Amino acid sequence: MTTPSTACRFDLIAFDWDGTLSDSTALIANCIQQAVADVGGTVPSTEAASHVIGLGLMQALAYAAPDVPPEKHALLADRYRHHYFAQQHSLSLFPGALEMLHSLRERGYLLAVATGKSRRGLDEALKNVALQGMFHTTRTADQTRGKPHPQMLHEIFEELAVTPARTLMVGDTTHDLELARNAACPSVAVTYGAHPPDAFAAWGPLCVVHSVPQLHDWILDNG
Numbered sequence: 506m507t508t509p510s511t512a513c514r515f516d517l518i519a520f521d522w523d524g525t526l527s528d529s530t531a532l533i534a535n536c537i538q539q540a541v542a543d544v545g546g547t548v549p550s551t552e553a554a555s556h557v558i559g560l561g562l563m564q565a566l567a568y569a570a571p572d573v574p575p576e577k578h579a580l581l582a583d584r585y586r587h588h589y590f591a592q593q594h595s596l597s598l599f600p601g602a603l604e605m606l607h608s609l610r611e612r613g614y615l616l617a618v619a620t621g622k623s624r625r626g627l628d629e630a631l632k633n634v635a636l637q638g639m640f641h642t643t644r645t646a647d648q649t650r651g652k653p654h655p656q657m658l659h660e661i662f663e664e665l666a667v668t669p670a671r672t673l674m675v676g677d678t679t680h681d682l683e684l685a686r687n688a689a690c691p692s693v694a695v696t697y698g699a700h701p702p703d704a705f706a707a708w709g710p711l712c713v714v715h716s717v718p719q720l721h722d723w724i725l726d727n728g
Contacts (some may be wrong), residue, residue: 517641517667518609519658521676521692522620523558524698526602527630530677533558534699540584546573557697559621559653559680574697574702592631598634599697601717606639608721614728615665616644618682619674621656638644641665653683658690673711674726675720681709695720 517565524530534554542548546665549569559567564630566573566581574579617640620627624645641663644657650658650682662669674685685692688706693718694710696702706714714720 507598513728515614515671515673515691515724517615517617517661517665517672518724518728519619519661519672519674521559521619521674521678521681521698522622522627522630524677524700525628525695526598527596528595528599528636529705530555530558530631530699532587532596534587536585536592538611539588540566540581540663541570541573541656543572544573544577544581545586545639546570546577546581555699556678559652559676559678561621562623564646564651565621581598586676593629594633596633597600599717601721603634603636605721605724606715609724610639612725615667616640617661619652619661619666619681621652621680623647640655652680653687655684655688658684658688662688663723673724677707679704682710685710693720693723 520526521679523533534551537554538548554569555569558560563578564584570581605667622645627643627645642661644660649657649660669688672690674681674692676682676689678693678697678700682692682694682705692710694705696713696715712723713725
């Protein structure tokens with residue numbers, strides 16, 4: 506493996522998972538809706554269920570189902586996991602994601618995942634798409650503090666000995682962009698995931714891209 510040129514702007518590319526690399530937004534939103542129905546809550550719209558993607562599970566479910574009482578939150582989470590893990594094997598990476606990751610590693614970039622998924626959820630997702638070992642490190646919401654608190658990125662910076670200024674965070678939600686701002690690192694937003702892009706500008710991404718190949722090209726040209 507080569508190392509990035511000293512002319513390169515970044516040493517580390519940190520990716521969100523769901524909606525950024527994995528085409529999982531629709532499944533997650535649907536599983537949230539099914540879980541809320543299972544416990545007798547008011548089923549959120551697809552837009553509301555999609556909005557919470559990227560947050561830690563309990564935080565996401567509490568937001569998506571405000572009328573479900575706290576004593577039912579554990580059951581709500583169990584029902585979400587039941588529906589998600591029953592269907593997760595149907596998920597795939599977005600077109601071009603695998604090629605992009607291999608290309609970036611070959612060029613010497615450090616790669617990381619910073620996700621609101623659980624450790625179990627990410628491990629199974631990586632196994633499902635045969636990406637074990639692709640990333641130099643990963644952080645999940647149950648290992649550290651969830652988005653948009655910067656702790657998960659701070660831990661990645663420390664582990665990989667990389668500065669925030671030399672890190673690019675890539676995500677599909679305002680949660681990801683807020684995480685990047687809170688961690689003092691630049692970001693790029695993608696429009697093909699969970700959040701509509703009209704709110705992205707407030708968080709100052711360097712670029713807003715519309716496909717994985719466009720993201721790949723932008724990193725090669727600007728990273």
